[in-house]
Amino acid sequence: MTPLTAKTALDRSYLETRCKLIEIAANLDRIERGAEAGAAVSDPRLKLIREGLALLNRTDISTADRAERVQKLFSQEYEQTWSAPNAK
Amino acid sequence: MISRLTDDYERLAHAGCVAVSEPAFWAGFDRGSALSFRDYFRQLTEVEPKRAAQYGIQHFCWLCINAKEAENVALSREVIAMIPEFLDKPNVLGIGEIGLNKNTKNEATIFCEHLELAASRDELILIHTPHLDDKYKGTRMILDMLRNESRIKPERVLVDHAEEHTIKHILDAGYWCGMTLYPITKCTPQRSGGHDRAAWHAAHLREFGGGLGAVEPDGGAGADA
Incomplete structure (x- = not known):
């Protein structure tokens, strides 16, 4: 099975992506316009969202793994040394 | 639910x-x-x-x-x-769907006891991985515990609800990798390629060196809970 060409992928996703960007912009506007916006601005979740947006705009990423990078940004850290109950 | x-x-x-x-x-x-x-x-x-x-x-x-x-x-x-x-x-x-939810010690203990039961009878195993920010850590913990149980054959295990950051770890360990599609907050049809879902999935498996893959919808009432 052959993946879509880049142009076809863009053709198919352009309007949807545009719409989602506007939704994000509107959500950020709503947060900043809200009562007691100062507390929200310092909320670590908002910081994560801004870091995620910055990740999307990086041009120094050579492989198409933005989704994975954003996923990891929003993930708890895994510690390889954790004690599994069935460790030998 | x-x-x-x-x-x-x-x-x-x-x-x-x-x-x-x-x-x-x-x-x-x-x-x-x-x-x-x-x-x-x-x-x-x-x-x-x-x-x-x-x-x-x-x-x-x-x-x-x-x-x-x-x-x-x-x-x-x-x-x-x-x-x-x-x-x-x-x-x-x-046995399934076993796994982790909040990655706690008790959850891990009971997961291992399910593995013991499955291994003792050579049962197929279906595994739930946690959602949202718990997923990456929980999936890695689950893979660690599976690796510790040498009687379990990887081809008899499906690790489900994989997303962009966990697919490679599951496939590299030789397990079946399930991608569950939800309506809104988790892995949506759009994320999985929309109308070209099959091609997207095939491309991911190719990218990760081939492997065992399954795509399934979650139509339950709590699918996005």
Whole structure:
């Protein structure tokens, strides 16, 4: 099975992506316009969202793994040394 | 969440569905005793196969106490001890969906005890990985615990609800990798490629060196909970 060409992928996703960007912009506007916006601005979740947006705009990423990078940004850290109950 | 409307099977049949695989899951509330699970396992192994058959649908199921209720270790152990009574029923596929929810010590303990049961009988295993920010850490913990159980054959294990950051780890370890599609907050059809879903999935498997993959919808009422 052959993946879509880049142009076809863009053709198919352009309007949807545009719409989602506007939704994000509107959500950020709503947060900043809200009562007691100062507390929200310092909320670590908002910081994560801004870091995620910055990740999307990086041009120094050579492989198409933005989704994975954003996923990891929003993930708890895994510690390889954790004690599994069935460790030998 | 258990949600079964009277016309669910009829709609599935109209959509061309010929078989369903129902993992043991949370009831929407924490059950208070092992007897509740006995009734639930009877529902999964006796009642639902008959209901599904009325519409020409084969019903298969998996048995376990799910991770959401595994914080109660004593209850979990009672339930796990009861599971072998049902494992030889004709529609039972194996142990599942076991896994982690909040990546706690108790969840990990009960996950390992399910693995022990599955390994002792060479059962198929269906694994739930946590959602949202718990997923990456939980998936890695699950893979660690699977790796510690040398009797389990990777090709007899499906690690489900994989997303962009966990696919490679699952496939590299040799397990089946399931991608579950949800309506809104998790892995959406759009994320999985929209109308070109099959090609996207094939491309991911190719990118990760081939492997065992499955894509399935989650149509449950709590699918985005």
